Each structure stands twice: as structure tokens, then as C-alpha cells.
Amino acid sequence: MALALAPGHILWVLPVSLGGISALLLRDGSVRRAALLGWGFGFGYFALGLSWILEPFQVDAERHAWMAPFAVVFLAGGLALFWGAAFAGAARWGRGAAGLLLLIALWSLAEFARAYVLTGFPWAAFGQFWVETPAMQLLPWVGPQGLALLTLVAFLPLAMLRTNPVWALLPGVMLAAGVALLPPPPEADRTDRKVRLVQPNAPQHQKWDPEFRWNFVRRAMTFNAEDPRPDMIIWPETSVPQLLNHAEDTLAAITEMAPGVPLLLGIQREEDGAYFNSAVFVGPEGRVRQIYDKAHLVPFGEYVPFGNLMARFGIHGFASQAGAGYAAGPGAQLLDLPIGRALPLICYEAVFPQDVRAAPERPDVLVQITNDAWFGTRSGPYQHLVQARMRAAEQGLPMLRAANTGISGVIDPYGRLGQALPLGEAGYVDVLLPAPLPATLYSRTGDGPVLFLALLLAGLGLRRGVKSPARS
Known part of the structure; x- marks a missing residue:
């Protein structure tokens, strides 16, 4: 799925990746396996999609190159925890269609958390797949989190392609048709x-x-x-x-x-x-x-938590050698x-x-x-x-x-x-x-409406799936 990010923008991997991973989740309802499945998928995605994180360690390779593999492993593994939690929740509280609805909602909420928790790191978010396509015209209306949610709505139902092909294809076809009907934006003044x-x-x-x-x-x-x-x-x-x-x-x-x-x-x-x-x-x-x-400073790049203490051990942000690093404006x-x-x-x-x-x-x-x-x-x-x-x-x-x-x-x-x-x-x-241009809808509302919608979908999924027997 990381191949859909820039500079590749290979978009056919999205239905294959997202449809395939949701099918694997629905096939095995174990919460423990679902958590490992989501975490493993996220680890692979972030390790490849964020592989550029190796580059700063090569600037002064003699001092820092040894850290590079650890940085990739810890960054990818940490971000993947959000996805592992979403998959575990979908397996724990939902089955079948309810599990799929919960996966859409909880994965969307996981992306919200990734964008905001601990100063946030929304790099490689799903909305970034679509920048070279007409779907980018949705950004002024729904913002990046809305575009990410629509991506999940379009492709996760493909898990049901063999059992219910109509419902598996319908969301993606409807969204694709809607985007295709959007008029191209005019030349900017x-x-x-x-x-x-x-x-x-x-x-x-x-x-x-x-x-x-x-x-x-x-x-x-x-x-x-x-x-x-x-x-x-x-x-x-x-x-x-x-x-x-x-x-x-x-x-x-x-x-x-x-x-x-x-x-x-x-x-x-x-x-x-x-x-x-x-x-x-x-x-x-x-x-x-x-x-x-x-x-908004870069953690471990422009500042290090407990920087003055860490500086005693020679640990500084890459972009600053001044004790705790830069101060935030x-x-x-x-x-x-x-x-x-x-x-x-x-x-x-x-x-x-x-x-x-x-x-x-x-x-x-x-x-x-x-x-x-x-x-x-x-x-x-x-x-x-x-x-x-x-x-x-x-x-x-x-x-x-x-x-x-x-x-x-x-x-x-x-x-x-x-x-x-x-x-x-x-x-x-x-x-x-x-x-x-005039102020957009997203510039006035921000991520609030999409967050509310994701929570609503999670509530609907829980209502349908909460009566299912607990799994472990």
C-alpha cells in the first residue's frame, strides 16, 4: 500500500491491499490475531512509506548511521500500534458486516489519534494517496481525515466480494462516480x-x-x-x-x-x-x-524530551545542538x-x-x-x-x-x-x-464533522456487534 504514496502514486494497490487485509480480518475473528494483523500491516506500510527517515542519519554517518535501523523500527512499530488497536477493536466487538463497519470507523479514529496524540504525526495518511487525482477536489469540503475515511469506505467492503459482490462494490463505485462527475477546477485568478x-x-x-x-x-x-x-x-x-x-x-x-x-x-x-x-x-x-x-517542532529533530539531561549523554536533536534543542514559538x-x-x-x-x-x-x-x-x-x-x-x-x-x-x-x-x-x-x-478563494467549508469546520461521523459509525457498529460472543 505504501506504493500509493508519492512519488509512486500506484493506486491499483489500494483495493488489493485494503480489500485483502479486511478479508483476512473477517476470516479470523481472534482478537489477538487481529491485533497482530493490524500491527504487522501497519509496520510494513510505515517502514516502507517512511523509509526516508533513514536519510538524516546519513548526514553524519560516522556518528549516527548506527541509529538508523532502530529509528525505522521504533517509528514504524509505534505508529502501527494505532492500527493494531483498531483491528483488535473490530474483532472484539463485531462480526461480519458489523466487524467491517467497526473496522472502517476504528481505523479512521486511529488515524485521527495518529494525527493529534503526542503532537501528532499524520505523515503517510490515506488522503495523501489522492493528490494527483480529481478526488483532491474533496479536500476543501471534508479535509484530509474525510478523504481518508472515504478511502476506507470505498475499499474495505471488498472483503465481501465473494459472498456479497453488490455491497462489496457499491460504495467504491458510487464514490468513483461522484468524483468523476465533479467539474475540473478552473484556472486560478x-x-x-x-x-x-x-x-x-x-x-x-x-x-x-x-x-x-x-x-x-x-x-x-x-x-x-x-x-x-x-x-x-x-x-x-x-x-x-x-x-x-x-x-x-x-x-x-x-x-x-x-x-x-x-x-x-x-x-x-x-x-x-x-x-x-x-x-x-x-x-x-x-x-x-x-x-x-x-x-510545532520536530521531536528528536529540533528538540529532545528531557533535552538538557539527554545532552549530558551526547544526545541532541539533529537540527540543534543547544541542550534541549529549539524552543517553541x-x-x-x-x-x-x-x-x-x-x-x-x-x-x-x-x-x-x-x-x-x-x-x-x-x-x-x-x-x-x-x-x-x-x-x-x-x-x-x-x-x-x-x-x-x-x-x-x-x-x-x-x-x-x-x-x-x-x-x-x-x-x-x-x-x-x-x-x-x-x-x-x-x-x-x-x-x-x-x-x-473564498473560505472553504473545511477551513470553517476543521476535522470536527468527520470525527463525529467516525464516532457515529463506531456506535452503529458496536450496536450491531456488541451482542456477539467475546473472542480472544
């Missing part, structure tokens, strides 16, 4: 505001190396100087390799390369002994006007940019729909700055881009995306990638900012 997205392409093993790091800054500065001048320039996450506290001369030199053009860039800063991963809006005169500090905020009111998202924050909905007001544009060099060159950067596209479609907002190694580009409010730079290429792209 464009504003007259031109933005330059800069991609310096700094490999992670060189990005902080004193022999190389300023080469990438100088490279990005030459991109700033190219004519014709845009209305604004955006650099990626941590694109300036020094603390903001000492970067006054650097910012002045950067802005001198494009006189009169303001800049948004990623940089680290320190305040009262705490370190922040920040997005900084710099005016054309080289003065810092606004700062956003990343609020206060939360979502809007920046007043020349292109409108922007919601900045730093790297990992674009994975979470709730972080986008946390904006104090509806923005005009989403801006993601990221350093995807950590994710390597295989599946990671492509899966990260898919999630950025989903955030734009869910909100009906355009997104400007500046990535250190790619993929940088403009995403329209329907979630379509427009002008872009490919992965692993240094350069820049000048894009016209698309206009936002």
Missing part, C-alpha cells in the same frame, strides 16, 4: 504581485560546514540581483548560517543585492538563552520588521508582507492542517520555508510537497514554497503545483501570486 523563490541547493552535509556554508549564501545573493526585480524575495529555512543576533551586516549585504526589494528568510536566533528556528521579514533597508518563531501568527497577510509555515508545520487553521485570521497566502535536504532525494521531499499542496487546497489559499534543495514553487488555491524548481537544482523562479 492571478494577482499582479511577483515573488521570487530562491533555491540555493545546499546539501545537508555541507550546509553548516565553515568551508562551504557561505558559498550558498553568496549563490542565493546572486539570484537576488537578477532582473527584473520582483515585489518580494523568499529564501528557505535556516538559509543564513548564523544567529540573527549577529547578522546585521549579513542582512544589509543581502538586501543591497536587490535594492528596494523586501525579503523573507529563515534564520536561527537566541533570546534569553533560548534558541528559535525563525522566519524573518527584512525590509528593503535591511532592517528586521517582523519575526515568526516556529511553534508562541503559535501561529500572520505577517504583514507586501504581497498580503501571510501565514508562515516552517518545514514540518505544513504537515498539520490544525496548524494552518490556528491562524488568528484568514490569511491571503500561505508561505512555507523548508530545508528538505534532511529528507534526501527519494520519497521524502515529494511526500512533503504533497502535504503542502493539500494544505493549500483545504483552505482555498495559494502557497509560496521556498525549499533549500527543492521543490520550490507556487501552489494555487486548488492545490495544483505551478511554476517550480525541481529537486536538487540551484536557481530561482519568479511567480505571480494566485488570488485566494
